[in-house]
Amino acid sequence: MGSRFDRRVLPWLLLTPALLVVFGLVVYPVGRTVWLSFRSAGLPYLASGQSRFVGLDNYRHLLTDAHLRQVFVTTAVFGFACVAATMAVGLAVALLLNQPFRGRGLLGVLVLLPWAVPRVAAGVVWRWLFDDQYGLVNWTLSHLGHDFTGFSWFNNRVPAFIAIGVVVVWQSFPFIALSLLAGLQSIPPEVKEAARMDGAGPLQMLRHVTLPMLRPLLLTLIVVSTIWDFKIFDQVYVMTGGGPYRSTELAAITVWREAFARLHLGSAAALAVALFAVLLVMTVGYSRLTRDDMALR
C-alpha cells in the first residue's frame, strides 16, 4: 500500500502547494491582465468589479496617444543604450580580470558590491552623488576639466536619463563581467596559443578569437540585460519620479501611474501586456539567433 501511495499520490501531494502558488499568483493574474486589456475599467472596477468590453480600443489608444507612444520609444532607446553600455563595461572589466596581476582577487570581490546593493538604495545614493551643489560627481567632473559646478542633472530629460543610466549600468555590469570572465576562462589555451603563433596581436586576438568564441554567451547575456533594462521601475521612481513633466517615464512607471494614479486600468493592462509581448518577441528572436549559431558549428 505504501509504495502505491508513494508512486501515485505522493508526487502530486508534494507539488500541490507550488502549483497553487503558480496558478493563483502567476497564471491567474497574467490571464486577468490580458482580459482586462480588452475592457474599459476604472474606479467602479476597483469598487465593485464593473467593467465593459471595448475590444481593441485600449491597444488602439497605445498607438494614438502621443505620450504613450513616446514612452515606448523612450523605453526602447534607453533600454538598448543601457544594454550596450553594460555589455561594453562588463566586457572591459572581464578582460581586465582575466589578466594576471596582484590584487585581482580583491578586485573581483569589490566589483560585486554594486550588484548586492538594493535598487532603491542605489537610486538614493546616486541621487546624492549627482547632487547639483554638493555632489561628488559634479566635483569630480569639474576637476577633470569641464566646469560642472551647480549643474543640475534632474531638470532636463537627457541629463536625467544619463544619471539613471549610470545607476543601471553600475548595478548590472558585475553580473555581466563575472559571467564573461567565466566564459573567457573556458577558452582553451591552445586556441590562443595557436593564434599567437600566427602572429595575432591583442586586438586581433579579441576580434577574431575571443569574441567569436564567446558569441553564444554574449547573446544570452544581451537577452538577460535587455529583459532587465526594459522593466526598470525602482531607480526611476526614486531618482526622478518620471519627471520633469513625465519626460523620464519608462514603460513600467507609466503602467503603474495609469493604473494607480489615473485609474485607467484597462489601458494600463494593455500597456503591460504590450511590454510583455515585446520582451517575449525579443527573447524568442535572440534564442533563434543563438540556435542558428549552434547549428553552424
Added chain:
Amino acid sequence: MALYAAAVVVAAFAVAPFAWMLLTSLKPDGEILRRTPSLWTAHPQFGRYADVLHAGFAVALRNSLVVATGTTVAGVAVAALAGYALARFDLPLRRYLLLMVMAVQMFPLVVLIIPLFVVMKALGLLDSWLGLILAYLSFTTPLAVWLLRSFFDTIPKDLEEAAMSDGATRAGAMVRVIFPLAGPGLAATAIFSFIAAWNEFLFALTFVKQENLRTLPVALSAFVGQQQADWGLIMAASVLFTVPVVIFFLAVHQRLTTGMVAGSVTG
C-alpha cells in the same frame, strides 16, 4: 602600469558610491554640505543611526524582517517539496518548469500587479504582512523550485532507496535523509528568497499604504521626499537597508550567479 590604472578606475567606480554612503552617514552635519567634499572625517557621528531608527525605521526594519522571513520560510518549504518531487519522480511537468521560471523572470511585475491588487482588496489583504508575503511568493517560488530541483538532482538516489529498504516510507526518507543533506542548497535558496523580498519595491509601494506597515525600501523612498536636504540621515537609512543584504549576498554570490544563469538562460 596601465593594468593597475584600469584596476583602480574600476575599483573606484564599483566602490566609491558605497563608500560615500557610509562616509556621509558618519560625517558631522557641517562637513556634509561642502563645495569641496572632504574625503575623510576625523569626527564620525554614530548618533544618526539611532535618529533614523527613531524616525520610523525601527518599524520599517521590523516589517521588512517579518515579510522577508515569511516569504523565505513559506517559499522554501513550498519549493523544497516541489523540487524534490520534480527531481525524483518522472512527472510530465518537468519540461514546463524551465519555461515557467523563464517566463516569471521575463515578465515585468507590473503585469501581475493590477489583478493582485484587486484580489487583495477583495480579501482584505492590502495593508498586511500576509498580503505582501503572498505577492512575493509569485516571483520567488519558481526560481526556488528550479534551484532546489537542480540541487536534489545532485544527491544520489541510493540514499533514500537504502533508507526505504530499511523500512522507511518515501516521505520519511525525504524528510530524514535527503533534506538534511540538502542543507547548503536550502540555505542558498533561502538567502536568495530573503534578498529578493527584502529589496522588493513595486509591490510594497502599491499594496501597503499604512505608514506603520511600510517595508524599508518604501520607507527610504518616502524619507528622501521628506528630508530633502538632510543627506546624512538619508545615507544612514540607506546603510541600514543595504548592509544586511550585502553581507548575505557576498555569502552566496557564487551559487546565485550559477542559479541566475541557469534560471534566466535557455537550457
